[in-house]
Amino acid sequence: MIISKQKPFEEVLEDLEGLTNIIILGCGECATATRTGGPEEVADMKAKLEEHGKKVLFTEIVHTGCHELDVKRILRQAKDACGEADGFLVLSCGAGTQACRTATDKRVIPGCDPLFLGNIQRSMDFAEKCSHCGACVIDDYGAICPITRCAKGLVNGPCGGTSHGKCEVDPEMDCAWTLIHNQLKKEGRDDKRRMVHEPKDWNVIRHPGAVVDRGSDKQKMGSEV
Amino acid sequence: MGTYRDACMSGNFVVSGEIGPPKGTNVARMLDDIDLLKDKCDGLNVTDNQSAVMRLGSLAVSGEIVRRGGDPIFQTTCRDRNRLGLQSDLLSAAFMGITNVLCLTGDHPVVGDHKQAKGVFDFDSVHLIQCCKKMNAGTDWAGNTLDGATDFFVGAVVTPEADPLEPQMYKFARKVDAGADFFQTQAVYDMDNFQRFMEQARETIAGTNVKMMAGLVVLTGLGMAKYMNRAVPGIFVPDALLEELGSVAKEDQLKKGMEIAARHIAFLRDNKVCDGVHVMAIGKEEIIPEILARAGVVR
Numbered sequence: 001m002i003i004s005k006q007k008p009f010e011e012v013l014e015d016l017e018g019l020t021n022i023i024i025l026g027c028g029e030c031a032t033a034t035r036t037g038g039p040e041e042v043a044d045m046k047a048k049l050e051e052h053g054k055k056v057l058f059t060e061i062v063h064t065g066c067h068e069l070d071v072k073r074i075l076r077q078a079k080d081a082c083g084e085a086d087g088f089l090v091l092s093c094g095a096g097t098q099a100c101r102t103a104t105d106k107r108v109i110p111g112c113d114p115l116f117l118g119n120i121q122r123s124m125d126f127a128e129k130c131s132h133c134g135a136c137v138i139d140d141y142g143a144i145c146p147i148t149r150c151a152k153g154l155v156n157g158p159c160g161g162t163s164h165g166k167c168e169v170d171p172e173m174d175c176a177w178t179l180i181h182n183q184l185k186k187e188g189r190d191d192k193r194r195m196v197h198e199p200k201d202w203n204v205i206r207h208p209g210a211v212v213d214r215g216s217d218k219q220k221m222g223s224e225v
Numbered sequence: 226m227g228t229y230r231d232a233c234m235s236g237n238f239v240v241s242g243e244i245g246p247p248k249g250t251n252v253a254r255m256l257d258d259i260d261l262l263k264d265k266c267d268g269l270n271v272t273d274n275q276s277a278v279m280r281l282g283s284l285a286v287s288g289e290i291v292r293r294g295g296d297p298i299f300q301t302t303c304r305d306r307n308r309l310g311l312q313s314d315l316l317s318a319a320f321m322g323i324t325n326v327l328c329l330t331g332d333h334p335v336v337g338d339h340k341q342a343k344g345v346f347d348f349d350s351v352h353l354i355q356c357c358k359k360m361n362a363g364t365d366w367a368g369n370t371l372d373g374a375t376d377f378f379v380g381a382v383v384t385p386e387a388d389p390l391e392p393q394m395y396k397f398a399r400k401v402d403a404g405a406d407f408f409q410t411q412a413v414y415d416m417d418n419f420q421r422f423m424e425q426a427r428e429t430i431a432g433t434n435v436k437m438m439a440g441l442v443v444l445t446g447l448g449m450a451k452y453m454n455r456a457v458p459g460i461f462v463p464d465a466l467l468e469e470l471g472s473v474a475k476e477d478q479l480k481k482g483m484e485i486a487a488r489h490i491a492f493l494r495d496n497k498v499c500d501g502v503h504v505m506a507i508g509k510e511e512i513i514p515e516i517l518a519r520a521g522v523v524r
Contacts, residue, residue, distance in 0.1 A: 151333055152304075152344060156351040157396030159330040160384045160411055163458035169333050181392035196399050199308065199352045 002030040002093040003118035003126045006041065007111055012089065013052060015109045019086035022049060023058045023078070024111075025100055027065025027092035035124065036112050037065070037091030045091060045111065057081040065096030072103040082106075134204035140192050142183030147200060149176035155197040157181075229268030229296045229325050230378040232501075233407055233436045238494040239501025240522050241298060241409070241438065242266040242513055244290070246281035255286070256293075258510040263295030265514050265524050268325055270409075270503065273300040277337025284314055288321035298380060299323045302331025307347035308356070308366055315360060319375040327380040327409065328353035351396070354379055354403040379404065382440075384411040384459035385422035398429050405435060409503040412442035412453070415463045416492055423498055436500040439493050443506040443516065444482035447471045483512055487519035494520070 007015075016022065024042050031037030039061055046056045058081035062070050075082050087107035090097040093114040100108045118126035131148040138145050147153045151169040158177035161168025165178040184193045232239045242262040247255055262269055269290055273283040287297035299318050301311065318326065330350045334342040348356065356366050363374040381400040387393035400408070408426075413419040419439060426437060444450045444462070447470045454462045466485060473481050490502050506512050517523075 151335075152330060152346040152349075154330065154346065154349045156349050156399050158387075158392045159350075160382065160387070161332060161336075161458050162387065162392075164388050168458055169335050177392050178389060181389075181395065193395050194398050194402075196351055196355075196402055199348050202347070 001033060001118050001120055001126065002095070003034055003115045003128075004031060004036045004093050004112040005115060006036050006091065007113055009048060012045075012109070012111055013049075016049070016054065016087065016089065019054075019107065021055050021057050021084050021086045023081060023085045023088045024049075024056060024060075025065065025071070025074075025088060025090045025092070025096070026059070026061040027096045028061050028063045029065065031065060031092040031096065031112065032061065033120075034126070037061075037096075041091055045089070049089075057085055062092075062096070062099075065090070065092040066099050068099045068102045071096075071099045075100075075103040132205065133200060135201065137197070140195065140197065141180045142187060142189075142192075144176060144180045144183055146176055146180060149174075149179070153200070155200065229298060230406075232267035233378070238522070239268075239436065239438060240266050240490075240517060240524075241268040241270055241501070241503045242510070243270040243272065243503070243505045243507075244286060244510070245272050245275060245507060246283065246286045248278065248280045250281075252281070255281075256289070259286075259290055259293055259295060262510060262513055263290060263293060265517055266504075267501075267524070268296045268298045270298040270300055270327060270505075273302045273329070273331070274305060274337070275332075277304065277332040277334050277339070277342075279337070279339055284318060284321070284323075287318065287323045291322040296325065297323055298325040298327050300327045300329060301353070302329045303346050303348045303350060303353060304331030304334065304344050307345050308352075311348060311353060312356060312360065312365055315357065315375060315377070316371075319360075319377070324376060325378045325380065326357055327382070328357065328405075329382060350381060351399050351403050354381055354400055354405050358404040378406050380407045380409060381405040382411065383408050383426070385413050385419055385426075386411065386415070386461040387459050390422075394425060394429065397426065401430055401433060401435060407436040407438060407500075409438045410440040411459045412440045412457075412505070414444075414466055414489075415461055416489060416498075418461070419493075420496075420498055438501045438503045439489075439499050440503050441486050441489055441505065443486045443504070443509070443512065444470060444478075445506075445509060446475065446478040446482065450482075479509075479512070483516050483519070487516045490516070490520035490522065494522075 024045055026037040026042040042059050046059055049056055058078050060074050087109055088100050089109050089111050090100045091111040097110045116128035117130055119129050121127055133147045146155050151167055162175040165175055167173040167175050271283040271286045283300050287299040290297035328350045334344045357377045357379045360375040363371050383397045384393055450462045450470055453460045470478050470481050493499055
């Protein structure tokens with residue numbers, strides 16, 4: 001799940017300065033589940049913008065906000081409103097906002113700050129456990145990712161900032177290396193506890209990432225593209 | 226004055242001091258500290274943006290110590306540079322006559338004075354040790370041949386009072402495997418705990434020529450001691466020392482702290498607990514000679 005948070009309304013208003021006719025897009029997937037750009041939030045945003053003198057021409061919850069063909073289809077169907085619009089306010093992650101970018105030449109304004117790929121721990125509690133680093137090695141770490149869950153992304157053990165099993169960055173946060181160490185101990189894998197790991201190969205996730213033509217034998221990924 | 230490496234290899238008890246570069250260009254006091262300590266210690270650490278607070282660089286100050294006839298221990302962290310920057314600075318260090326390198330992870334930017342900075346951590350301290358060793362063998366990290374190898378004496382750190390200790394000891398073992406020549410510990414105050422730590426450490430370094438230096442930060446008063454206990458990860462000041470500091474008037478607590486430091490140096494040396502000490506008096510370097518004299522360390 002992509003975890004985002006809505007921008008403060010004052011910031012949204014500032015970004016919309018000079019624009020009167022607005023179209024609001026939400027997302028039926030992550031932004032709905034995380035209550036940042038689902039039906040309720042989009043309706044709420046519409047009402048607040050109208051209170052502040054904006055004219056909301058059209059709103060839509062795109063089934064999958066990052067699906068560029070979906071967004072293009074919806075904007076084609078709402079051609080008249082799109083023609084009249086001064087800008088699009090998108091309540092989703094940055095992928096959804098940029099899907100809208102591919103469907104119009106007008107101003108596209110993000111209404112949310114994207115945070116991380118999150119696990120859902122309970123209804124509205126989310127935690128980052130994977131940061132898409134391109135080469136998963138977490139079996140060596142008891143299936144606890146040091147790249148993501150250690151604040152420094154250390155691959156060879158804890159730093160000196162760990163204290164009582166917590167992290168120097170946030171005393172409420174577990175030290176990933178205490179978790180990793182204890183898990184490997186439970187698994188009886190002492191060799192992995194002392195193993196020296198190579199530094200991360202950052203070239204495997206050189207930005208911007210792209211996977212082209214997956215499913216055909218021409219499949220290419222990441223840095224090979 | 227010999228070099229820090231020679232002192233470590235001599236089998237004699239080794240003493241290093243520490244210089245904290247200033248935040249700004251007024252270096253007079255730092256230069257005084259260097260001149261005061263360079264002949265009284267076997268080597269002088271220079272901190273690298275310590276506590277993630279931006280300061281004059283450890284490379285430039287280490288070079289200045291060389292020019293002044295001292296032997297610097299160039300602290301270098303993985304926080305501010307990627308593997309290109311780190312290796313380039315290591316070559317610069319070699320060019321400036323710096324031979325001792327202390328490889329550190331570095332504090333997270335969020336604890337420092339540029340909280341919005343991106344922490345790099347492309348390498349970790351283990352990689353940095355391995356990298357120094359590769360450069361000593363004549364190649365860079367990527368395996369390219371260097372036109373002239375380095376000759377670094379490579380140090381690392383370990384935290385004897387880490388809680389939990391076991392993951393820390395495994396990291397220590399990784400640093401030993403990576404080829405560290407010497408270790409400086411985080412500040413220690415409980416000599417019984419430190420002796421127990423050293424028993425474990427000796428098992429890990431058995432069969433190597435690794436040297437172990439106890440880190441000692443001089444307690445300058447009861448308030449500072451309590452703060453260290455409360456706020457600095459991996460530091461434990463036992464109640465007995467707090468009581469000892471508190472037993473004298475506030476204005477005499479620095480003297481008491483110096484007495485404690487001198488006593489610990491003598492204890493560690495006389496009982497052959499470790500190979501030397503790294504003495505830090507953060508911001509009060511002028512008190513180091515008196516502490517060393519009291520401990521009977523004469524250079």
